[in-house]
Amino acid sequence: MSRLIVISNRVSAGGGAQGGLAVALSAALREHGGIWFGWSGNETSEFTGHINMERVDGVTTATVDLEEQDIEEYYDGYANRTLWPLFHYRIDLAEYERSFADGYKRANERFAETALPLIEPDDLVWVQDYHMFPLGKELRARGVENRIGFFLHIPWPPRRLLATLPEARALTESLLAYDLIGFHTEEWLQSFCDYVSHELGGTIGDDGWLSVGERRVRLIACPVGIDAKEFAALAASEKAKETYERVRVSAVGRTMIVGVDRLDYSKGLEERFLGYERFLVEHPEERKEVTLLQIAPPSRGTVDSYQRIRSTLEGLAGRINGAHAGLDWVPIRYVNQGYTRDMLAGVYRASKVGLVTPLRDGMNLVAKEYVAAQDPGDPGVLILSRFAGAAEQMPEALLVNPHSAEEISDALSRAITMPGEERIRRWRTLMNGVEQHDVTWWSKHFTDALKDCHEHACGSVHRN
Incomplete structure:
Protein backbone atom coordinates (compact mmCIF):
# COMPACT_ATOMS: atom_id res chain seq x y z
CA MET A 1 0.00 0.00 0.00
CA SER A 2 1.32 3.47 -0.91
CA ARG A 3 2.39 5.73 1.92
CA LEU A 4 0.46 8.94 2.47
CA ILE A 5 2.32 12.26 2.65
CA VAL A 6 0.01 14.89 4.14
CA ILE A 7 1.12 18.50 3.74
CA SER A 8 -0.69 21.25 5.60
CA ASN A 9 0.02 24.62 7.15
CA ARG A 10 0.11 23.31 10.71
CA VAL A 11 0.84 19.88 12.12
CA SER A 12 -1.05 18.77 15.23
CA ALA A 13 -0.89 15.01 15.69
CA GLY A 14 -0.94 14.99 19.49
CA GLY A 15 -3.83 14.65 21.89
CA GLY A 16 -5.58 17.40 23.78
CA ALA A 17 -7.75 20.11 22.31
CA GLN A 18 -7.14 19.33 18.64
CA GLY A 19 -9.36 20.77 15.95
CA GLY A 20 -11.52 18.57 13.76
CA LEU A 21 -9.11 18.61 10.81
CA ALA A 22 -6.18 17.55 13.01
CA VAL A 23 -8.13 14.59 14.34
CA ALA A 24 -9.24 13.59 10.83
CA LEU A 25 -5.75 13.73 9.32
CA SER A 26 -4.16 11.90 12.24
CA ALA A 27 -6.64 9.08 11.75
CA ALA A 28 -5.94 8.95 8.01
CA LEU A 29 -2.19 8.74 8.59
CA ARG A 30 -2.55 5.95 11.14
CA GLU A 31 -4.57 4.06 8.53
CA HIS A 32 -2.09 4.50 5.67
CA GLY A 33 1.27 5.21 7.29
CA GLY A 34 3.48 8.03 6.05
CA ILE A 35 4.42 11.54 7.15
CA TRP A 36 2.59 14.73 8.08
CA PHE A 37 4.61 17.75 6.98
CA GLY A 38 4.03 21.44 7.69
CA TRP A 39 4.94 24.53 9.65
CA SER A 40 5.91 24.00 13.28
CA GLY A 41 4.23 27.22 14.39
CA ASN A 42 7.64 28.47 15.52
CA GLU A 43 9.70 31.41 14.28
CA THR A 44 13.34 31.33 13.22
CA SER A 45 15.72 34.20 12.51
CA GLU A 46 16.82 32.58 9.23
CA PHE A 47 15.06 29.95 7.16
CA THR A 48 17.34 26.91 6.79
CA GLY A 49 14.89 24.20 5.77
CA HIS A 50 15.86 22.10 8.79
CA ILE A 51 13.20 19.45 9.39
CA ASN A 52 12.15 18.46 12.91
CA MET A 53 11.02 14.82 12.89
CA GLU A 54 8.84 13.36 15.66
CA ARG A 55 6.64 10.36 16.30
CA VAL A 56 3.46 11.40 18.12
CA ASP A 57 0.55 9.07 18.90
CA GLY A 58 1.39 6.77 16.02
CA VAL A 59 1.92 9.58 13.48
CA THR A 60 5.29 10.67 12.07
CA THR A 61 5.50 14.44 11.78
CA ALA A 62 8.02 16.63 9.96
CA THR A 63 7.97 20.37 10.66
CA VAL A 64 9.95 23.46 9.70
CA ASP A 65 10.27 26.86 11.31
CA LEU A 66 9.45 30.04 9.35
CA GLU A 67 10.99 33.50 9.41
CA GLU A 68 9.08 36.41 10.93
CA GLN A 69 8.48 37.94 7.49
CA ASP A 70 7.03 34.65 6.20
CA ILE A 71 4.66 34.45 9.16
CA GLU A 72 3.53 38.05 8.76
CA GLU A 73 3.01 37.93 4.99
CA TYR A 74 2.10 34.31 4.26
CA TYR A 75 0.12 33.31 7.36
CA ASP A 76 -1.16 36.44 9.12
CA GLY A 77 -1.33 38.28 5.81
CA TYR A 78 -2.42 36.40 2.71
CA ALA A 79 -3.91 33.32 4.39
CA ASN A 80 -5.82 35.02 7.22
CA ARG A 81 -6.34 38.61 6.09
CA THR A 82 -6.92 37.97 2.38
CA LEU A 83 -8.04 34.42 1.54
CA TRP A 84 -9.96 33.50 4.71
CA PRO A 85 -12.38 36.46 4.72
CA LEU A 86 -12.81 36.38 0.94
CA PHE A 87 -13.57 32.66 0.82
CA HIS A 88 -16.09 33.15 3.65
CA TYR A 89 -17.87 35.86 1.65
CA ARG A 90 -16.47 38.75 3.72
CA ILE A 91 -14.87 40.91 1.05
CA ASP A 92 -15.42 43.86 3.38
CA LEU A 93 -12.71 42.37 5.63
CA ALA A 94 -10.34 41.11 2.92
CA GLU A 95 -7.04 42.98 2.60
CA TYR A 96 -5.32 42.91 -0.77
CA GLU A 97 -1.63 43.69 -0.28
CA ARG A 98 1.01 42.78 -2.88
CA SER A 99 3.50 41.95 -0.12
CA PHE A 100 1.04 39.39 1.28
CA ALA A 101 0.81 37.65 -2.09
CA ASP A 102 4.60 37.69 -2.47
CA GLY A 103 5.05 36.16 0.98
CA TYR A 104 2.45 33.49 0.23
CA LYS A 105 4.30 32.48 -2.95
CA ARG A 106 7.67 32.48 -1.18
CA ALA A 107 6.45 30.34 1.71
CA ASN A 108 4.92 27.77 -0.63
CA GLU A 109 8.19 27.60 -2.57
CA ARG A 110 10.01 26.95 0.70
CA PHE A 111 7.51 24.29 1.74
CA ALA A 112 7.93 22.52 -1.60
CA GLU A 113 11.74 22.64 -1.45
CA THR A 114 11.79 21.32 2.11
CA ALA A 115 9.20 18.57 1.60
CA LEU A 116 10.85 17.29 -1.58
CA PRO A 117 13.34 14.87 0.10
CA LEU A 118 10.51 13.30 2.14
CA ILE A 119 8.57 12.13 -0.92
CA GLU A 120 9.29 8.65 -2.26
CA PRO A 121 8.30 7.54 -5.79
CA ASP A 122 5.19 5.54 -4.83
CA ASP A 123 3.83 7.95 -2.22
CA LEU A 124 0.46 9.61 -2.51
CA VAL A 125 0.74 13.31 -1.68
CA TRP A 126 -2.28 14.99 -0.11
CA VAL A 127 -2.12 18.79 0.23
CA GLN A 128 -4.55 20.47 2.60
CA ASP A 129 -6.42 23.73 2.38
CA TYR A 130 -6.16 27.33 1.29
CA HIS A 131 -2.74 27.98 2.80
CA MET A 132 -1.21 25.84 0.06
CA PHE A 133 -3.12 26.36 -3.18
CA PRO A 134 0.09 26.61 -5.28
CA LEU A 135 2.10 23.89 -3.52
CA GLY A 136 1.28 21.23 -6.12
CA LYS A 137 2.57 23.47 -8.88
CA GLU A 138 5.77 24.11 -6.91
CA LEU A 139 6.30 20.37 -6.39
CA ARG A 140 5.77 19.71 -10.11
CA ALA A 141 8.35 22.38 -10.92
CA ARG A 142 10.84 20.38 -8.82
CA GLY A 143 10.20 17.15 -10.69
CA VAL A 144 7.63 15.44 -8.48
CA GLU A 145 5.58 13.06 -10.66
CA ASN A 146 3.62 11.41 -7.85
CA ARG A 147 -0.12 11.58 -7.78
CA ILE A 148 -0.94 14.72 -5.82
CA GLY A 149 -4.37 15.57 -4.43
CA PHE A 150 -5.66 18.78 -2.91
CA PHE A 151 -8.54 19.17 -0.47
CA LEU A 152 -10.21 22.49 0.33
CA HIS A 153 -11.66 22.64 3.82
CA ILE A 154 -13.35 26.02 3.42
CA PRO A 155 -16.00 27.20 0.94
CA TRP A 156 -15.08 28.12 -2.62
CA PRO A 157 -16.67 31.55 -3.12
CA PRO A 158 -18.93 32.57 -6.00
CA ARG A 159 -17.16 33.73 -9.15
CA ARG A 160 -17.95 37.43 -8.78
CA LEU A 161 -16.59 37.46 -5.22
CA LEU A 162 -13.42 35.61 -6.18
CA ALA A 163 -12.89 38.05 -9.03
CA THR A 164 -12.08 40.74 -6.43
CA LEU A 165 -8.82 38.90 -5.67
CA PRO A 166 -6.01 40.28 -7.87
CA GLU A 167 -4.36 36.84 -8.06
CA ALA A 168 -7.59 34.89 -8.59
CA ARG A 169 -6.75 33.61 -12.06
CA ALA A 170 -3.17 32.61 -11.27
CA LEU A 171 -4.22 30.98 -7.99
CA THR A 172 -6.93 28.94 -9.70
CA GLU A 173 -4.63 27.96 -12.57
CA SER A 174 -2.09 26.67 -10.05
CA LEU A 175 -4.66 24.13 -8.87
CA LEU A 176 -4.51 22.47 -12.28
CA ALA A 177 -1.18 20.94 -11.21
CA TYR A 178 -3.11 18.52 -8.98
CA ASP A 179 -4.49 15.20 -10.13
CA LEU A 180 -7.51 15.44 -7.84
CA ILE A 181 -9.28 18.34 -6.11
CA GLY A 182 -11.78 17.66 -3.33
CA PHE A 183 -14.47 19.84 -1.78
CA HIS A 184 -16.81 19.18 1.12
CA THR A 185 -20.01 19.82 -0.82
CA GLU A 186 -21.43 19.98 -4.32
CA GLU A 187 -22.09 23.68 -3.76
CA TRP A 188 -18.39 24.48 -3.29
CA LEU A 189 -17.47 22.21 -6.22
CA GLN A 190 -19.96 23.90 -8.52
CA SER A 191 -18.70 27.34 -7.51
CA PHE A 192 -15.20 26.25 -8.53
CA CYS A 193 -16.49 24.88 -11.84
CA ASP A 194 -18.35 28.12 -12.51
CA TYR A 195 -15.17 30.16 -12.13
CA VAL A 196 -13.05 27.79 -14.22
CA SER A 197 -15.60 27.58 -17.04
CA HIS A 198 -16.16 31.35 -17.27
CA GLU A 199 -12.64 32.63 -16.54
CA LEU A 200 -10.36 29.83 -17.80
CA GLY A 201 -12.50 28.35 -20.55
CA GLY A 202 -12.69 24.99 -18.80
CA THR A 203 -15.26 22.27 -19.39
CA ILE A 204 -16.55 19.72 -16.89
CA GLY A 205 -17.59 16.30 -18.14
CA ASP A 206 -20.32 14.10 -16.74
CA ASP A 207 -17.56 11.83 -15.39
CA GLY A 208 -16.37 14.54 -12.98
CA TRP A 209 -13.25 15.49 -14.95
CA LEU A 210 -12.28 19.10 -15.55
CA SER A 211 -10.53 19.94 -18.81
CA VAL A 212 -8.68 23.21 -19.43
CA GLY A 213 -6.84 23.02 -22.72
CA GLU A 214 -4.78 19.84 -22.51
CA ARG A 215 -4.99 19.71 -18.77
CA ARG A 216 -7.37 17.31 -16.99
CA VAL A 217 -8.14 17.19 -13.27
CA ARG A 218 -10.69 15.08 -11.44
CA LEU A 219 -13.10 16.89 -9.10
CA ILE A 220 -15.02 15.27 -6.25
CA ALA A 221 -17.30 16.29 -3.39
CA CYS A 222 -16.10 14.36 -0.36
CA PRO A 223 -17.42 15.60 3.01
CA VAL A 224 -15.05 15.08 5.91
CA GLY A 225 -16.27 13.20 8.96
CA ILE A 226 -15.14 12.39 12.48
CA ASP A 227 -14.11 9.15 14.12
CA HIS A 437 -19.59 8.97 6.48
CA ASP A 438 -16.89 9.03 9.14
CA VAL A 439 -13.25 10.03 8.83
CA THR A 440 -12.23 6.60 7.55
CA TRP A 441 -14.81 6.83 4.76
CA TRP A 442 -13.56 10.33 3.92
CA SER A 443 -9.88 9.43 3.74
CA LYS A 444 -10.54 6.18 1.86
CA HIS A 445 -12.89 7.88 -0.59
CA PHE A 446 -10.33 10.57 -1.36
CA THR A 447 -7.22 8.38 -1.47
CA ASP A 448 -8.98 5.73 -3.57
CA ALA A 449 -9.94 8.45 -6.05
CA LEU A 450 -6.35 9.70 -6.05
CA LYS A 451 -5.02 6.20 -6.72
CA ASP A 452 -7.43 5.92 -9.65
CA CYS A 453 -5.87 8.97 -11.32
CA HIS A 454 -3.75 6.87 -13.67
CA GLU A 455 -0.95 8.18 -15.84
CA HIS A 456 -2.99 8.16 -19.05
CA ALA A 457 -5.80 10.14 -17.42
CA CYS A 458 -3.86 12.76 -15.50
CA GLY A 459 -0.49 12.99 -17.18
CA SER A 460 -1.34 15.98 -19.31
CA VAL A 461 -2.29 17.97 -16.25
CA HIS A 462 1.22 18.69 -15.10
CA ARG A 463 3.81 17.17 -17.42
CA ASN A 464 4.68 19.54 -20.21
Missing part, protein backbone atom coordinates in the same frame (compact mmCIF):
# COMPACT_ATOMS: atom_id res chain seq x y z
CA ALA A 228 -17.65 8.58 15.34
CA LYS A 229 -16.99 5.44 17.38
CA GLU A 230 -13.96 6.97 19.05
CA PHE A 231 -15.84 10.15 19.95
CA ALA A 232 -18.81 8.19 21.31
CA ALA A 233 -16.34 6.22 23.44
CA LEU A 234 -14.82 9.49 24.65
CA ALA A 235 -18.27 10.53 25.87
CA ALA A 236 -18.26 7.43 28.10
CA SER A 237 -14.75 8.04 29.46
CA GLU A 238 -14.06 8.95 33.07
CA LYS A 239 -12.97 12.48 32.18
CA ALA A 240 -16.13 13.02 30.13
CA LYS A 241 -18.30 11.68 32.93
CA GLU A 242 -16.60 13.96 35.43
CA THR A 243 -17.12 16.94 33.12
CA TYR A 244 -20.72 15.92 32.48
CA GLU A 245 -21.43 15.93 36.21
CA ARG A 246 -19.75 19.30 36.71
CA VAL A 247 -21.79 20.88 33.94
CA ARG A 248 -25.06 19.32 35.09
CA VAL A 249 -24.53 20.37 38.70
CA SER A 250 -23.58 23.90 37.66
CA ALA A 251 -26.76 24.16 35.57
CA VAL A 252 -28.88 23.60 38.71
CA GLY A 253 -31.60 21.80 36.79
CA ARG A 254 -31.69 24.29 33.92
CA THR A 255 -31.52 23.32 30.26
CA MET A 256 -27.99 23.76 28.95
CA ILE A 257 -27.45 25.11 25.43
CA VAL A 258 -23.89 24.80 24.14
CA GLY A 259 -21.84 26.44 21.41
CA VAL A 260 -18.22 25.47 20.76
CA ASP A 261 -16.37 27.52 18.17
CA ARG A 262 -12.98 29.00 17.45
CA LEU A 263 -13.30 32.75 17.99
CA ASP A 264 -13.89 33.84 14.40
CA TYR A 265 -16.28 36.20 12.59
CA SER A 266 -17.35 33.38 10.24
CA LYS A 267 -18.86 31.40 13.13
CA GLY A 268 -21.84 33.71 13.61
CA LEU A 269 -21.28 34.19 17.33
CA GLU A 270 -22.64 37.71 17.44
CA GLU A 271 -25.77 36.62 15.55
CA ARG A 272 -26.07 33.62 17.88
CA PHE A 273 -26.03 35.81 20.98
CA LEU A 274 -28.67 38.09 19.46
CA GLY A 275 -30.84 35.12 18.53
CA TYR A 276 -30.56 33.77 22.04
CA GLU A 277 -31.46 37.18 23.47
CA ARG A 278 -34.48 37.23 21.17
CA PHE A 279 -35.49 33.87 22.65
CA LEU A 280 -35.22 35.25 26.18
CA VAL A 281 -37.46 38.18 25.28
CA GLU A 282 -40.04 36.16 23.33
CA HIS A 283 -40.26 33.32 25.86
CA PRO A 284 -40.22 34.88 29.33
CA GLU A 285 -41.50 31.60 30.81
CA GLU A 286 -38.20 29.95 29.81
CA ARG A 287 -35.89 32.80 30.76
CA LYS A 288 -34.54 31.35 33.98
CA GLU A 289 -34.84 27.75 32.85
CA VAL A 290 -32.03 27.88 30.27
CA THR A 291 -28.34 28.79 30.11
CA LEU A 292 -26.12 29.27 27.07
CA LEU A 293 -22.56 28.03 27.50
CA GLN A 294 -20.40 29.48 24.72
CA ILE A 295 -16.87 28.11 24.51
CA ALA A 296 -14.79 30.25 22.13
CA PRO A 297 -11.00 29.87 22.37
CA PRO A 298 -9.20 32.83 20.78
CA SER A 299 -7.25 32.47 17.53
CA ARG A 300 -5.20 34.68 15.21
CA GLY A 301 -4.91 37.33 17.88
CA THR A 302 -2.50 39.42 15.82
CA VAL A 303 -5.16 40.08 13.14
CA ASP A 304 -7.23 43.22 13.78
CA SER A 305 -10.56 41.69 12.73
CA TYR A 306 -10.17 38.94 15.33
CA GLN A 307 -9.41 41.46 18.05
CA ARG A 308 -12.58 43.32 17.06
CA ILE A 309 -14.81 40.25 17.16
CA ARG A 310 -13.50 39.35 20.61
CA SER A 311 -14.19 42.85 21.91
CA THR A 312 -17.66 42.85 20.32
CA LEU A 313 -18.64 39.52 21.85
CA GLU A 314 -17.39 40.44 25.29
CA GLY A 315 -19.47 43.62 25.16
CA LEU A 316 -22.53 41.82 23.84
CA ALA A 317 -22.35 39.04 26.44
CA GLY A 318 -21.97 41.66 29.17
CA ARG A 319 -24.96 43.66 27.90
CA ILE A 320 -27.23 40.61 27.65
CA ASN A 321 -26.22 39.35 31.08
CA GLY A 322 -26.63 42.78 32.58
CA ALA A 323 -30.11 43.18 31.11
CA HIS A 324 -31.48 39.71 31.88
CA ALA A 325 -29.51 38.08 34.73
CA GLY A 326 -30.93 37.55 38.19
CA LEU A 327 -29.34 36.98 41.56
CA ASP A 328 -29.23 33.23 40.94
CA TRP A 329 -28.99 33.03 37.13
CA VAL A 330 -26.74 34.25 34.31
CA PRO A 331 -28.10 33.72 30.78
CA ILE A 332 -24.70 33.44 29.04
CA ARG A 333 -21.52 31.78 30.24
CA TYR A 334 -18.88 33.00 27.83
CA VAL A 335 -15.56 31.13 28.09
CA ASN A 336 -12.44 32.08 26.11
CA GLN A 337 -10.38 28.92 26.48
CA GLY A 338 -10.12 25.51 24.86
CA TYR A 339 -10.81 22.10 26.39
CA THR A 340 -9.62 18.61 25.65
CA ARG A 341 -11.81 16.45 23.42
CA ASP A 342 -12.88 14.14 26.26
CA MET A 343 -13.99 17.15 28.30
CA LEU A 344 -15.88 18.55 25.31
CA ALA A 345 -17.59 15.19 24.87
CA GLY A 346 -18.87 15.49 28.44
CA VAL A 347 -20.04 19.07 27.81
CA TYR A 348 -21.89 18.01 24.65
CA ARG A 349 -23.67 15.17 26.44
CA ALA A 350 -24.71 17.44 29.31
CA SER A 351 -26.23 19.96 26.88
CA LYS A 352 -29.78 19.46 25.66
CA VAL A 353 -29.23 21.76 22.68
CA GLY A 354 -26.21 22.08 20.41
CA LEU A 355 -26.16 25.52 18.77
CA VAL A 356 -23.99 25.52 15.63
CA THR A 357 -24.71 28.64 13.60
CA PRO A 358 -21.80 29.71 11.36
CA LEU A 359 -22.51 32.35 8.74
CA ARG A 360 -20.48 30.29 6.30
CA ASP A 361 -18.49 27.12 6.94
CA GLY A 362 -16.81 24.57 4.73
CA MET A 363 -18.09 21.70 6.87
CA ASN A 364 -18.21 22.09 10.69
CA LEU A 365 -17.27 19.01 12.67
CA VAL A 366 -18.62 20.35 15.97
CA ALA A 367 -22.09 19.47 14.69
CA LYS A 368 -21.01 15.86 14.14
CA GLU A 369 -19.18 15.66 17.46
CA TYR A 370 -22.26 16.92 19.29
CA VAL A 371 -24.38 14.16 17.73
CA ALA A 372 -21.79 11.45 18.45
CA ALA A 373 -21.58 12.43 22.14
CA GLN A 374 -25.29 12.13 22.89
CA ASP A 375 -27.00 9.62 25.16
CA PRO A 376 -29.00 7.36 22.78
CA GLY A 377 -31.85 7.11 25.27
CA ASP A 378 -32.09 10.85 25.92
CA PRO A 379 -30.32 12.75 23.12
CA GLY A 380 -30.11 16.50 22.72
CA VAL A 381 -31.23 18.49 19.68
CA LEU A 382 -28.85 19.94 17.10
CA ILE A 383 -29.61 23.42 15.73
CA LEU A 384 -27.49 23.95 12.62
CA SER A 385 -26.91 26.79 10.20
CA ARG A 386 -28.08 25.99 6.70
CA PHE A 387 -24.89 27.72 5.50
CA ALA A 388 -22.58 25.15 7.08
CA GLY A 389 -21.36 22.43 4.76
CA ALA A 390 -22.61 19.88 7.29
CA ALA A 391 -26.23 20.95 6.64
CA GLU A 392 -26.16 19.09 3.32
CA GLN A 393 -25.63 15.83 5.22
CA MET A 394 -27.73 16.64 8.31
CA PRO A 395 -31.25 17.71 7.29
CA GLU A 396 -32.68 16.10 10.45
CA ALA A 397 -31.12 18.89 12.50
CA LEU A 398 -33.17 22.03 13.02
CA LEU A 399 -31.78 24.11 10.15
CA VAL A 400 -31.78 27.87 10.58
CA ASN A 401 -30.70 31.05 8.84
CA PRO A 402 -28.12 32.40 11.34
CA HIS A 403 -28.74 35.95 10.13
CA SER A 404 -32.30 35.74 11.47
CA ALA A 405 -32.65 36.20 15.22
CA GLU A 406 -36.28 35.10 14.87
CA GLU A 407 -35.31 31.76 13.32
CA ILE A 408 -32.75 31.08 16.03
CA SER A 409 -35.30 31.97 18.69
CA ASP A 410 -37.95 29.74 17.13
CA ALA A 411 -35.51 26.84 16.81
CA LEU A 412 -34.44 27.17 20.45
CA SER A 413 -38.07 27.07 21.56
CA ARG A 414 -38.76 24.02 19.41
CA ALA A 415 -35.62 22.21 20.57
CA ILE A 416 -36.27 22.81 24.25
CA THR A 417 -39.86 21.57 24.05
CA MET A 418 -39.29 18.74 21.57
CA PRO A 419 -40.81 15.42 22.72
CA GLY A 420 -38.41 12.61 23.54
CA GLU A 421 -39.69 10.39 20.74
CA GLU A 422 -38.92 13.01 18.11
CA ARG A 423 -35.52 13.77 19.62
CA ILE A 424 -34.57 10.09 19.49
CA ARG A 425 -35.84 9.68 15.91
CA ARG A 426 -33.89 12.68 14.66
CA TRP A 427 -30.77 11.69 16.57
CA ARG A 428 -30.77 8.13 15.23
CA THR A 429 -30.90 9.35 11.65
CA LEU A 430 -28.18 11.92 12.30
CA MET A 431 -25.97 9.38 14.07
CA ASN A 432 -26.35 6.86 11.26
CA GLY A 433 -25.04 9.48 8.85
CA VAL A 434 -22.16 10.46 11.14
CA GLU A 435 -21.15 6.82 11.48
CA GLN A 436 -21.53 5.96 7.80
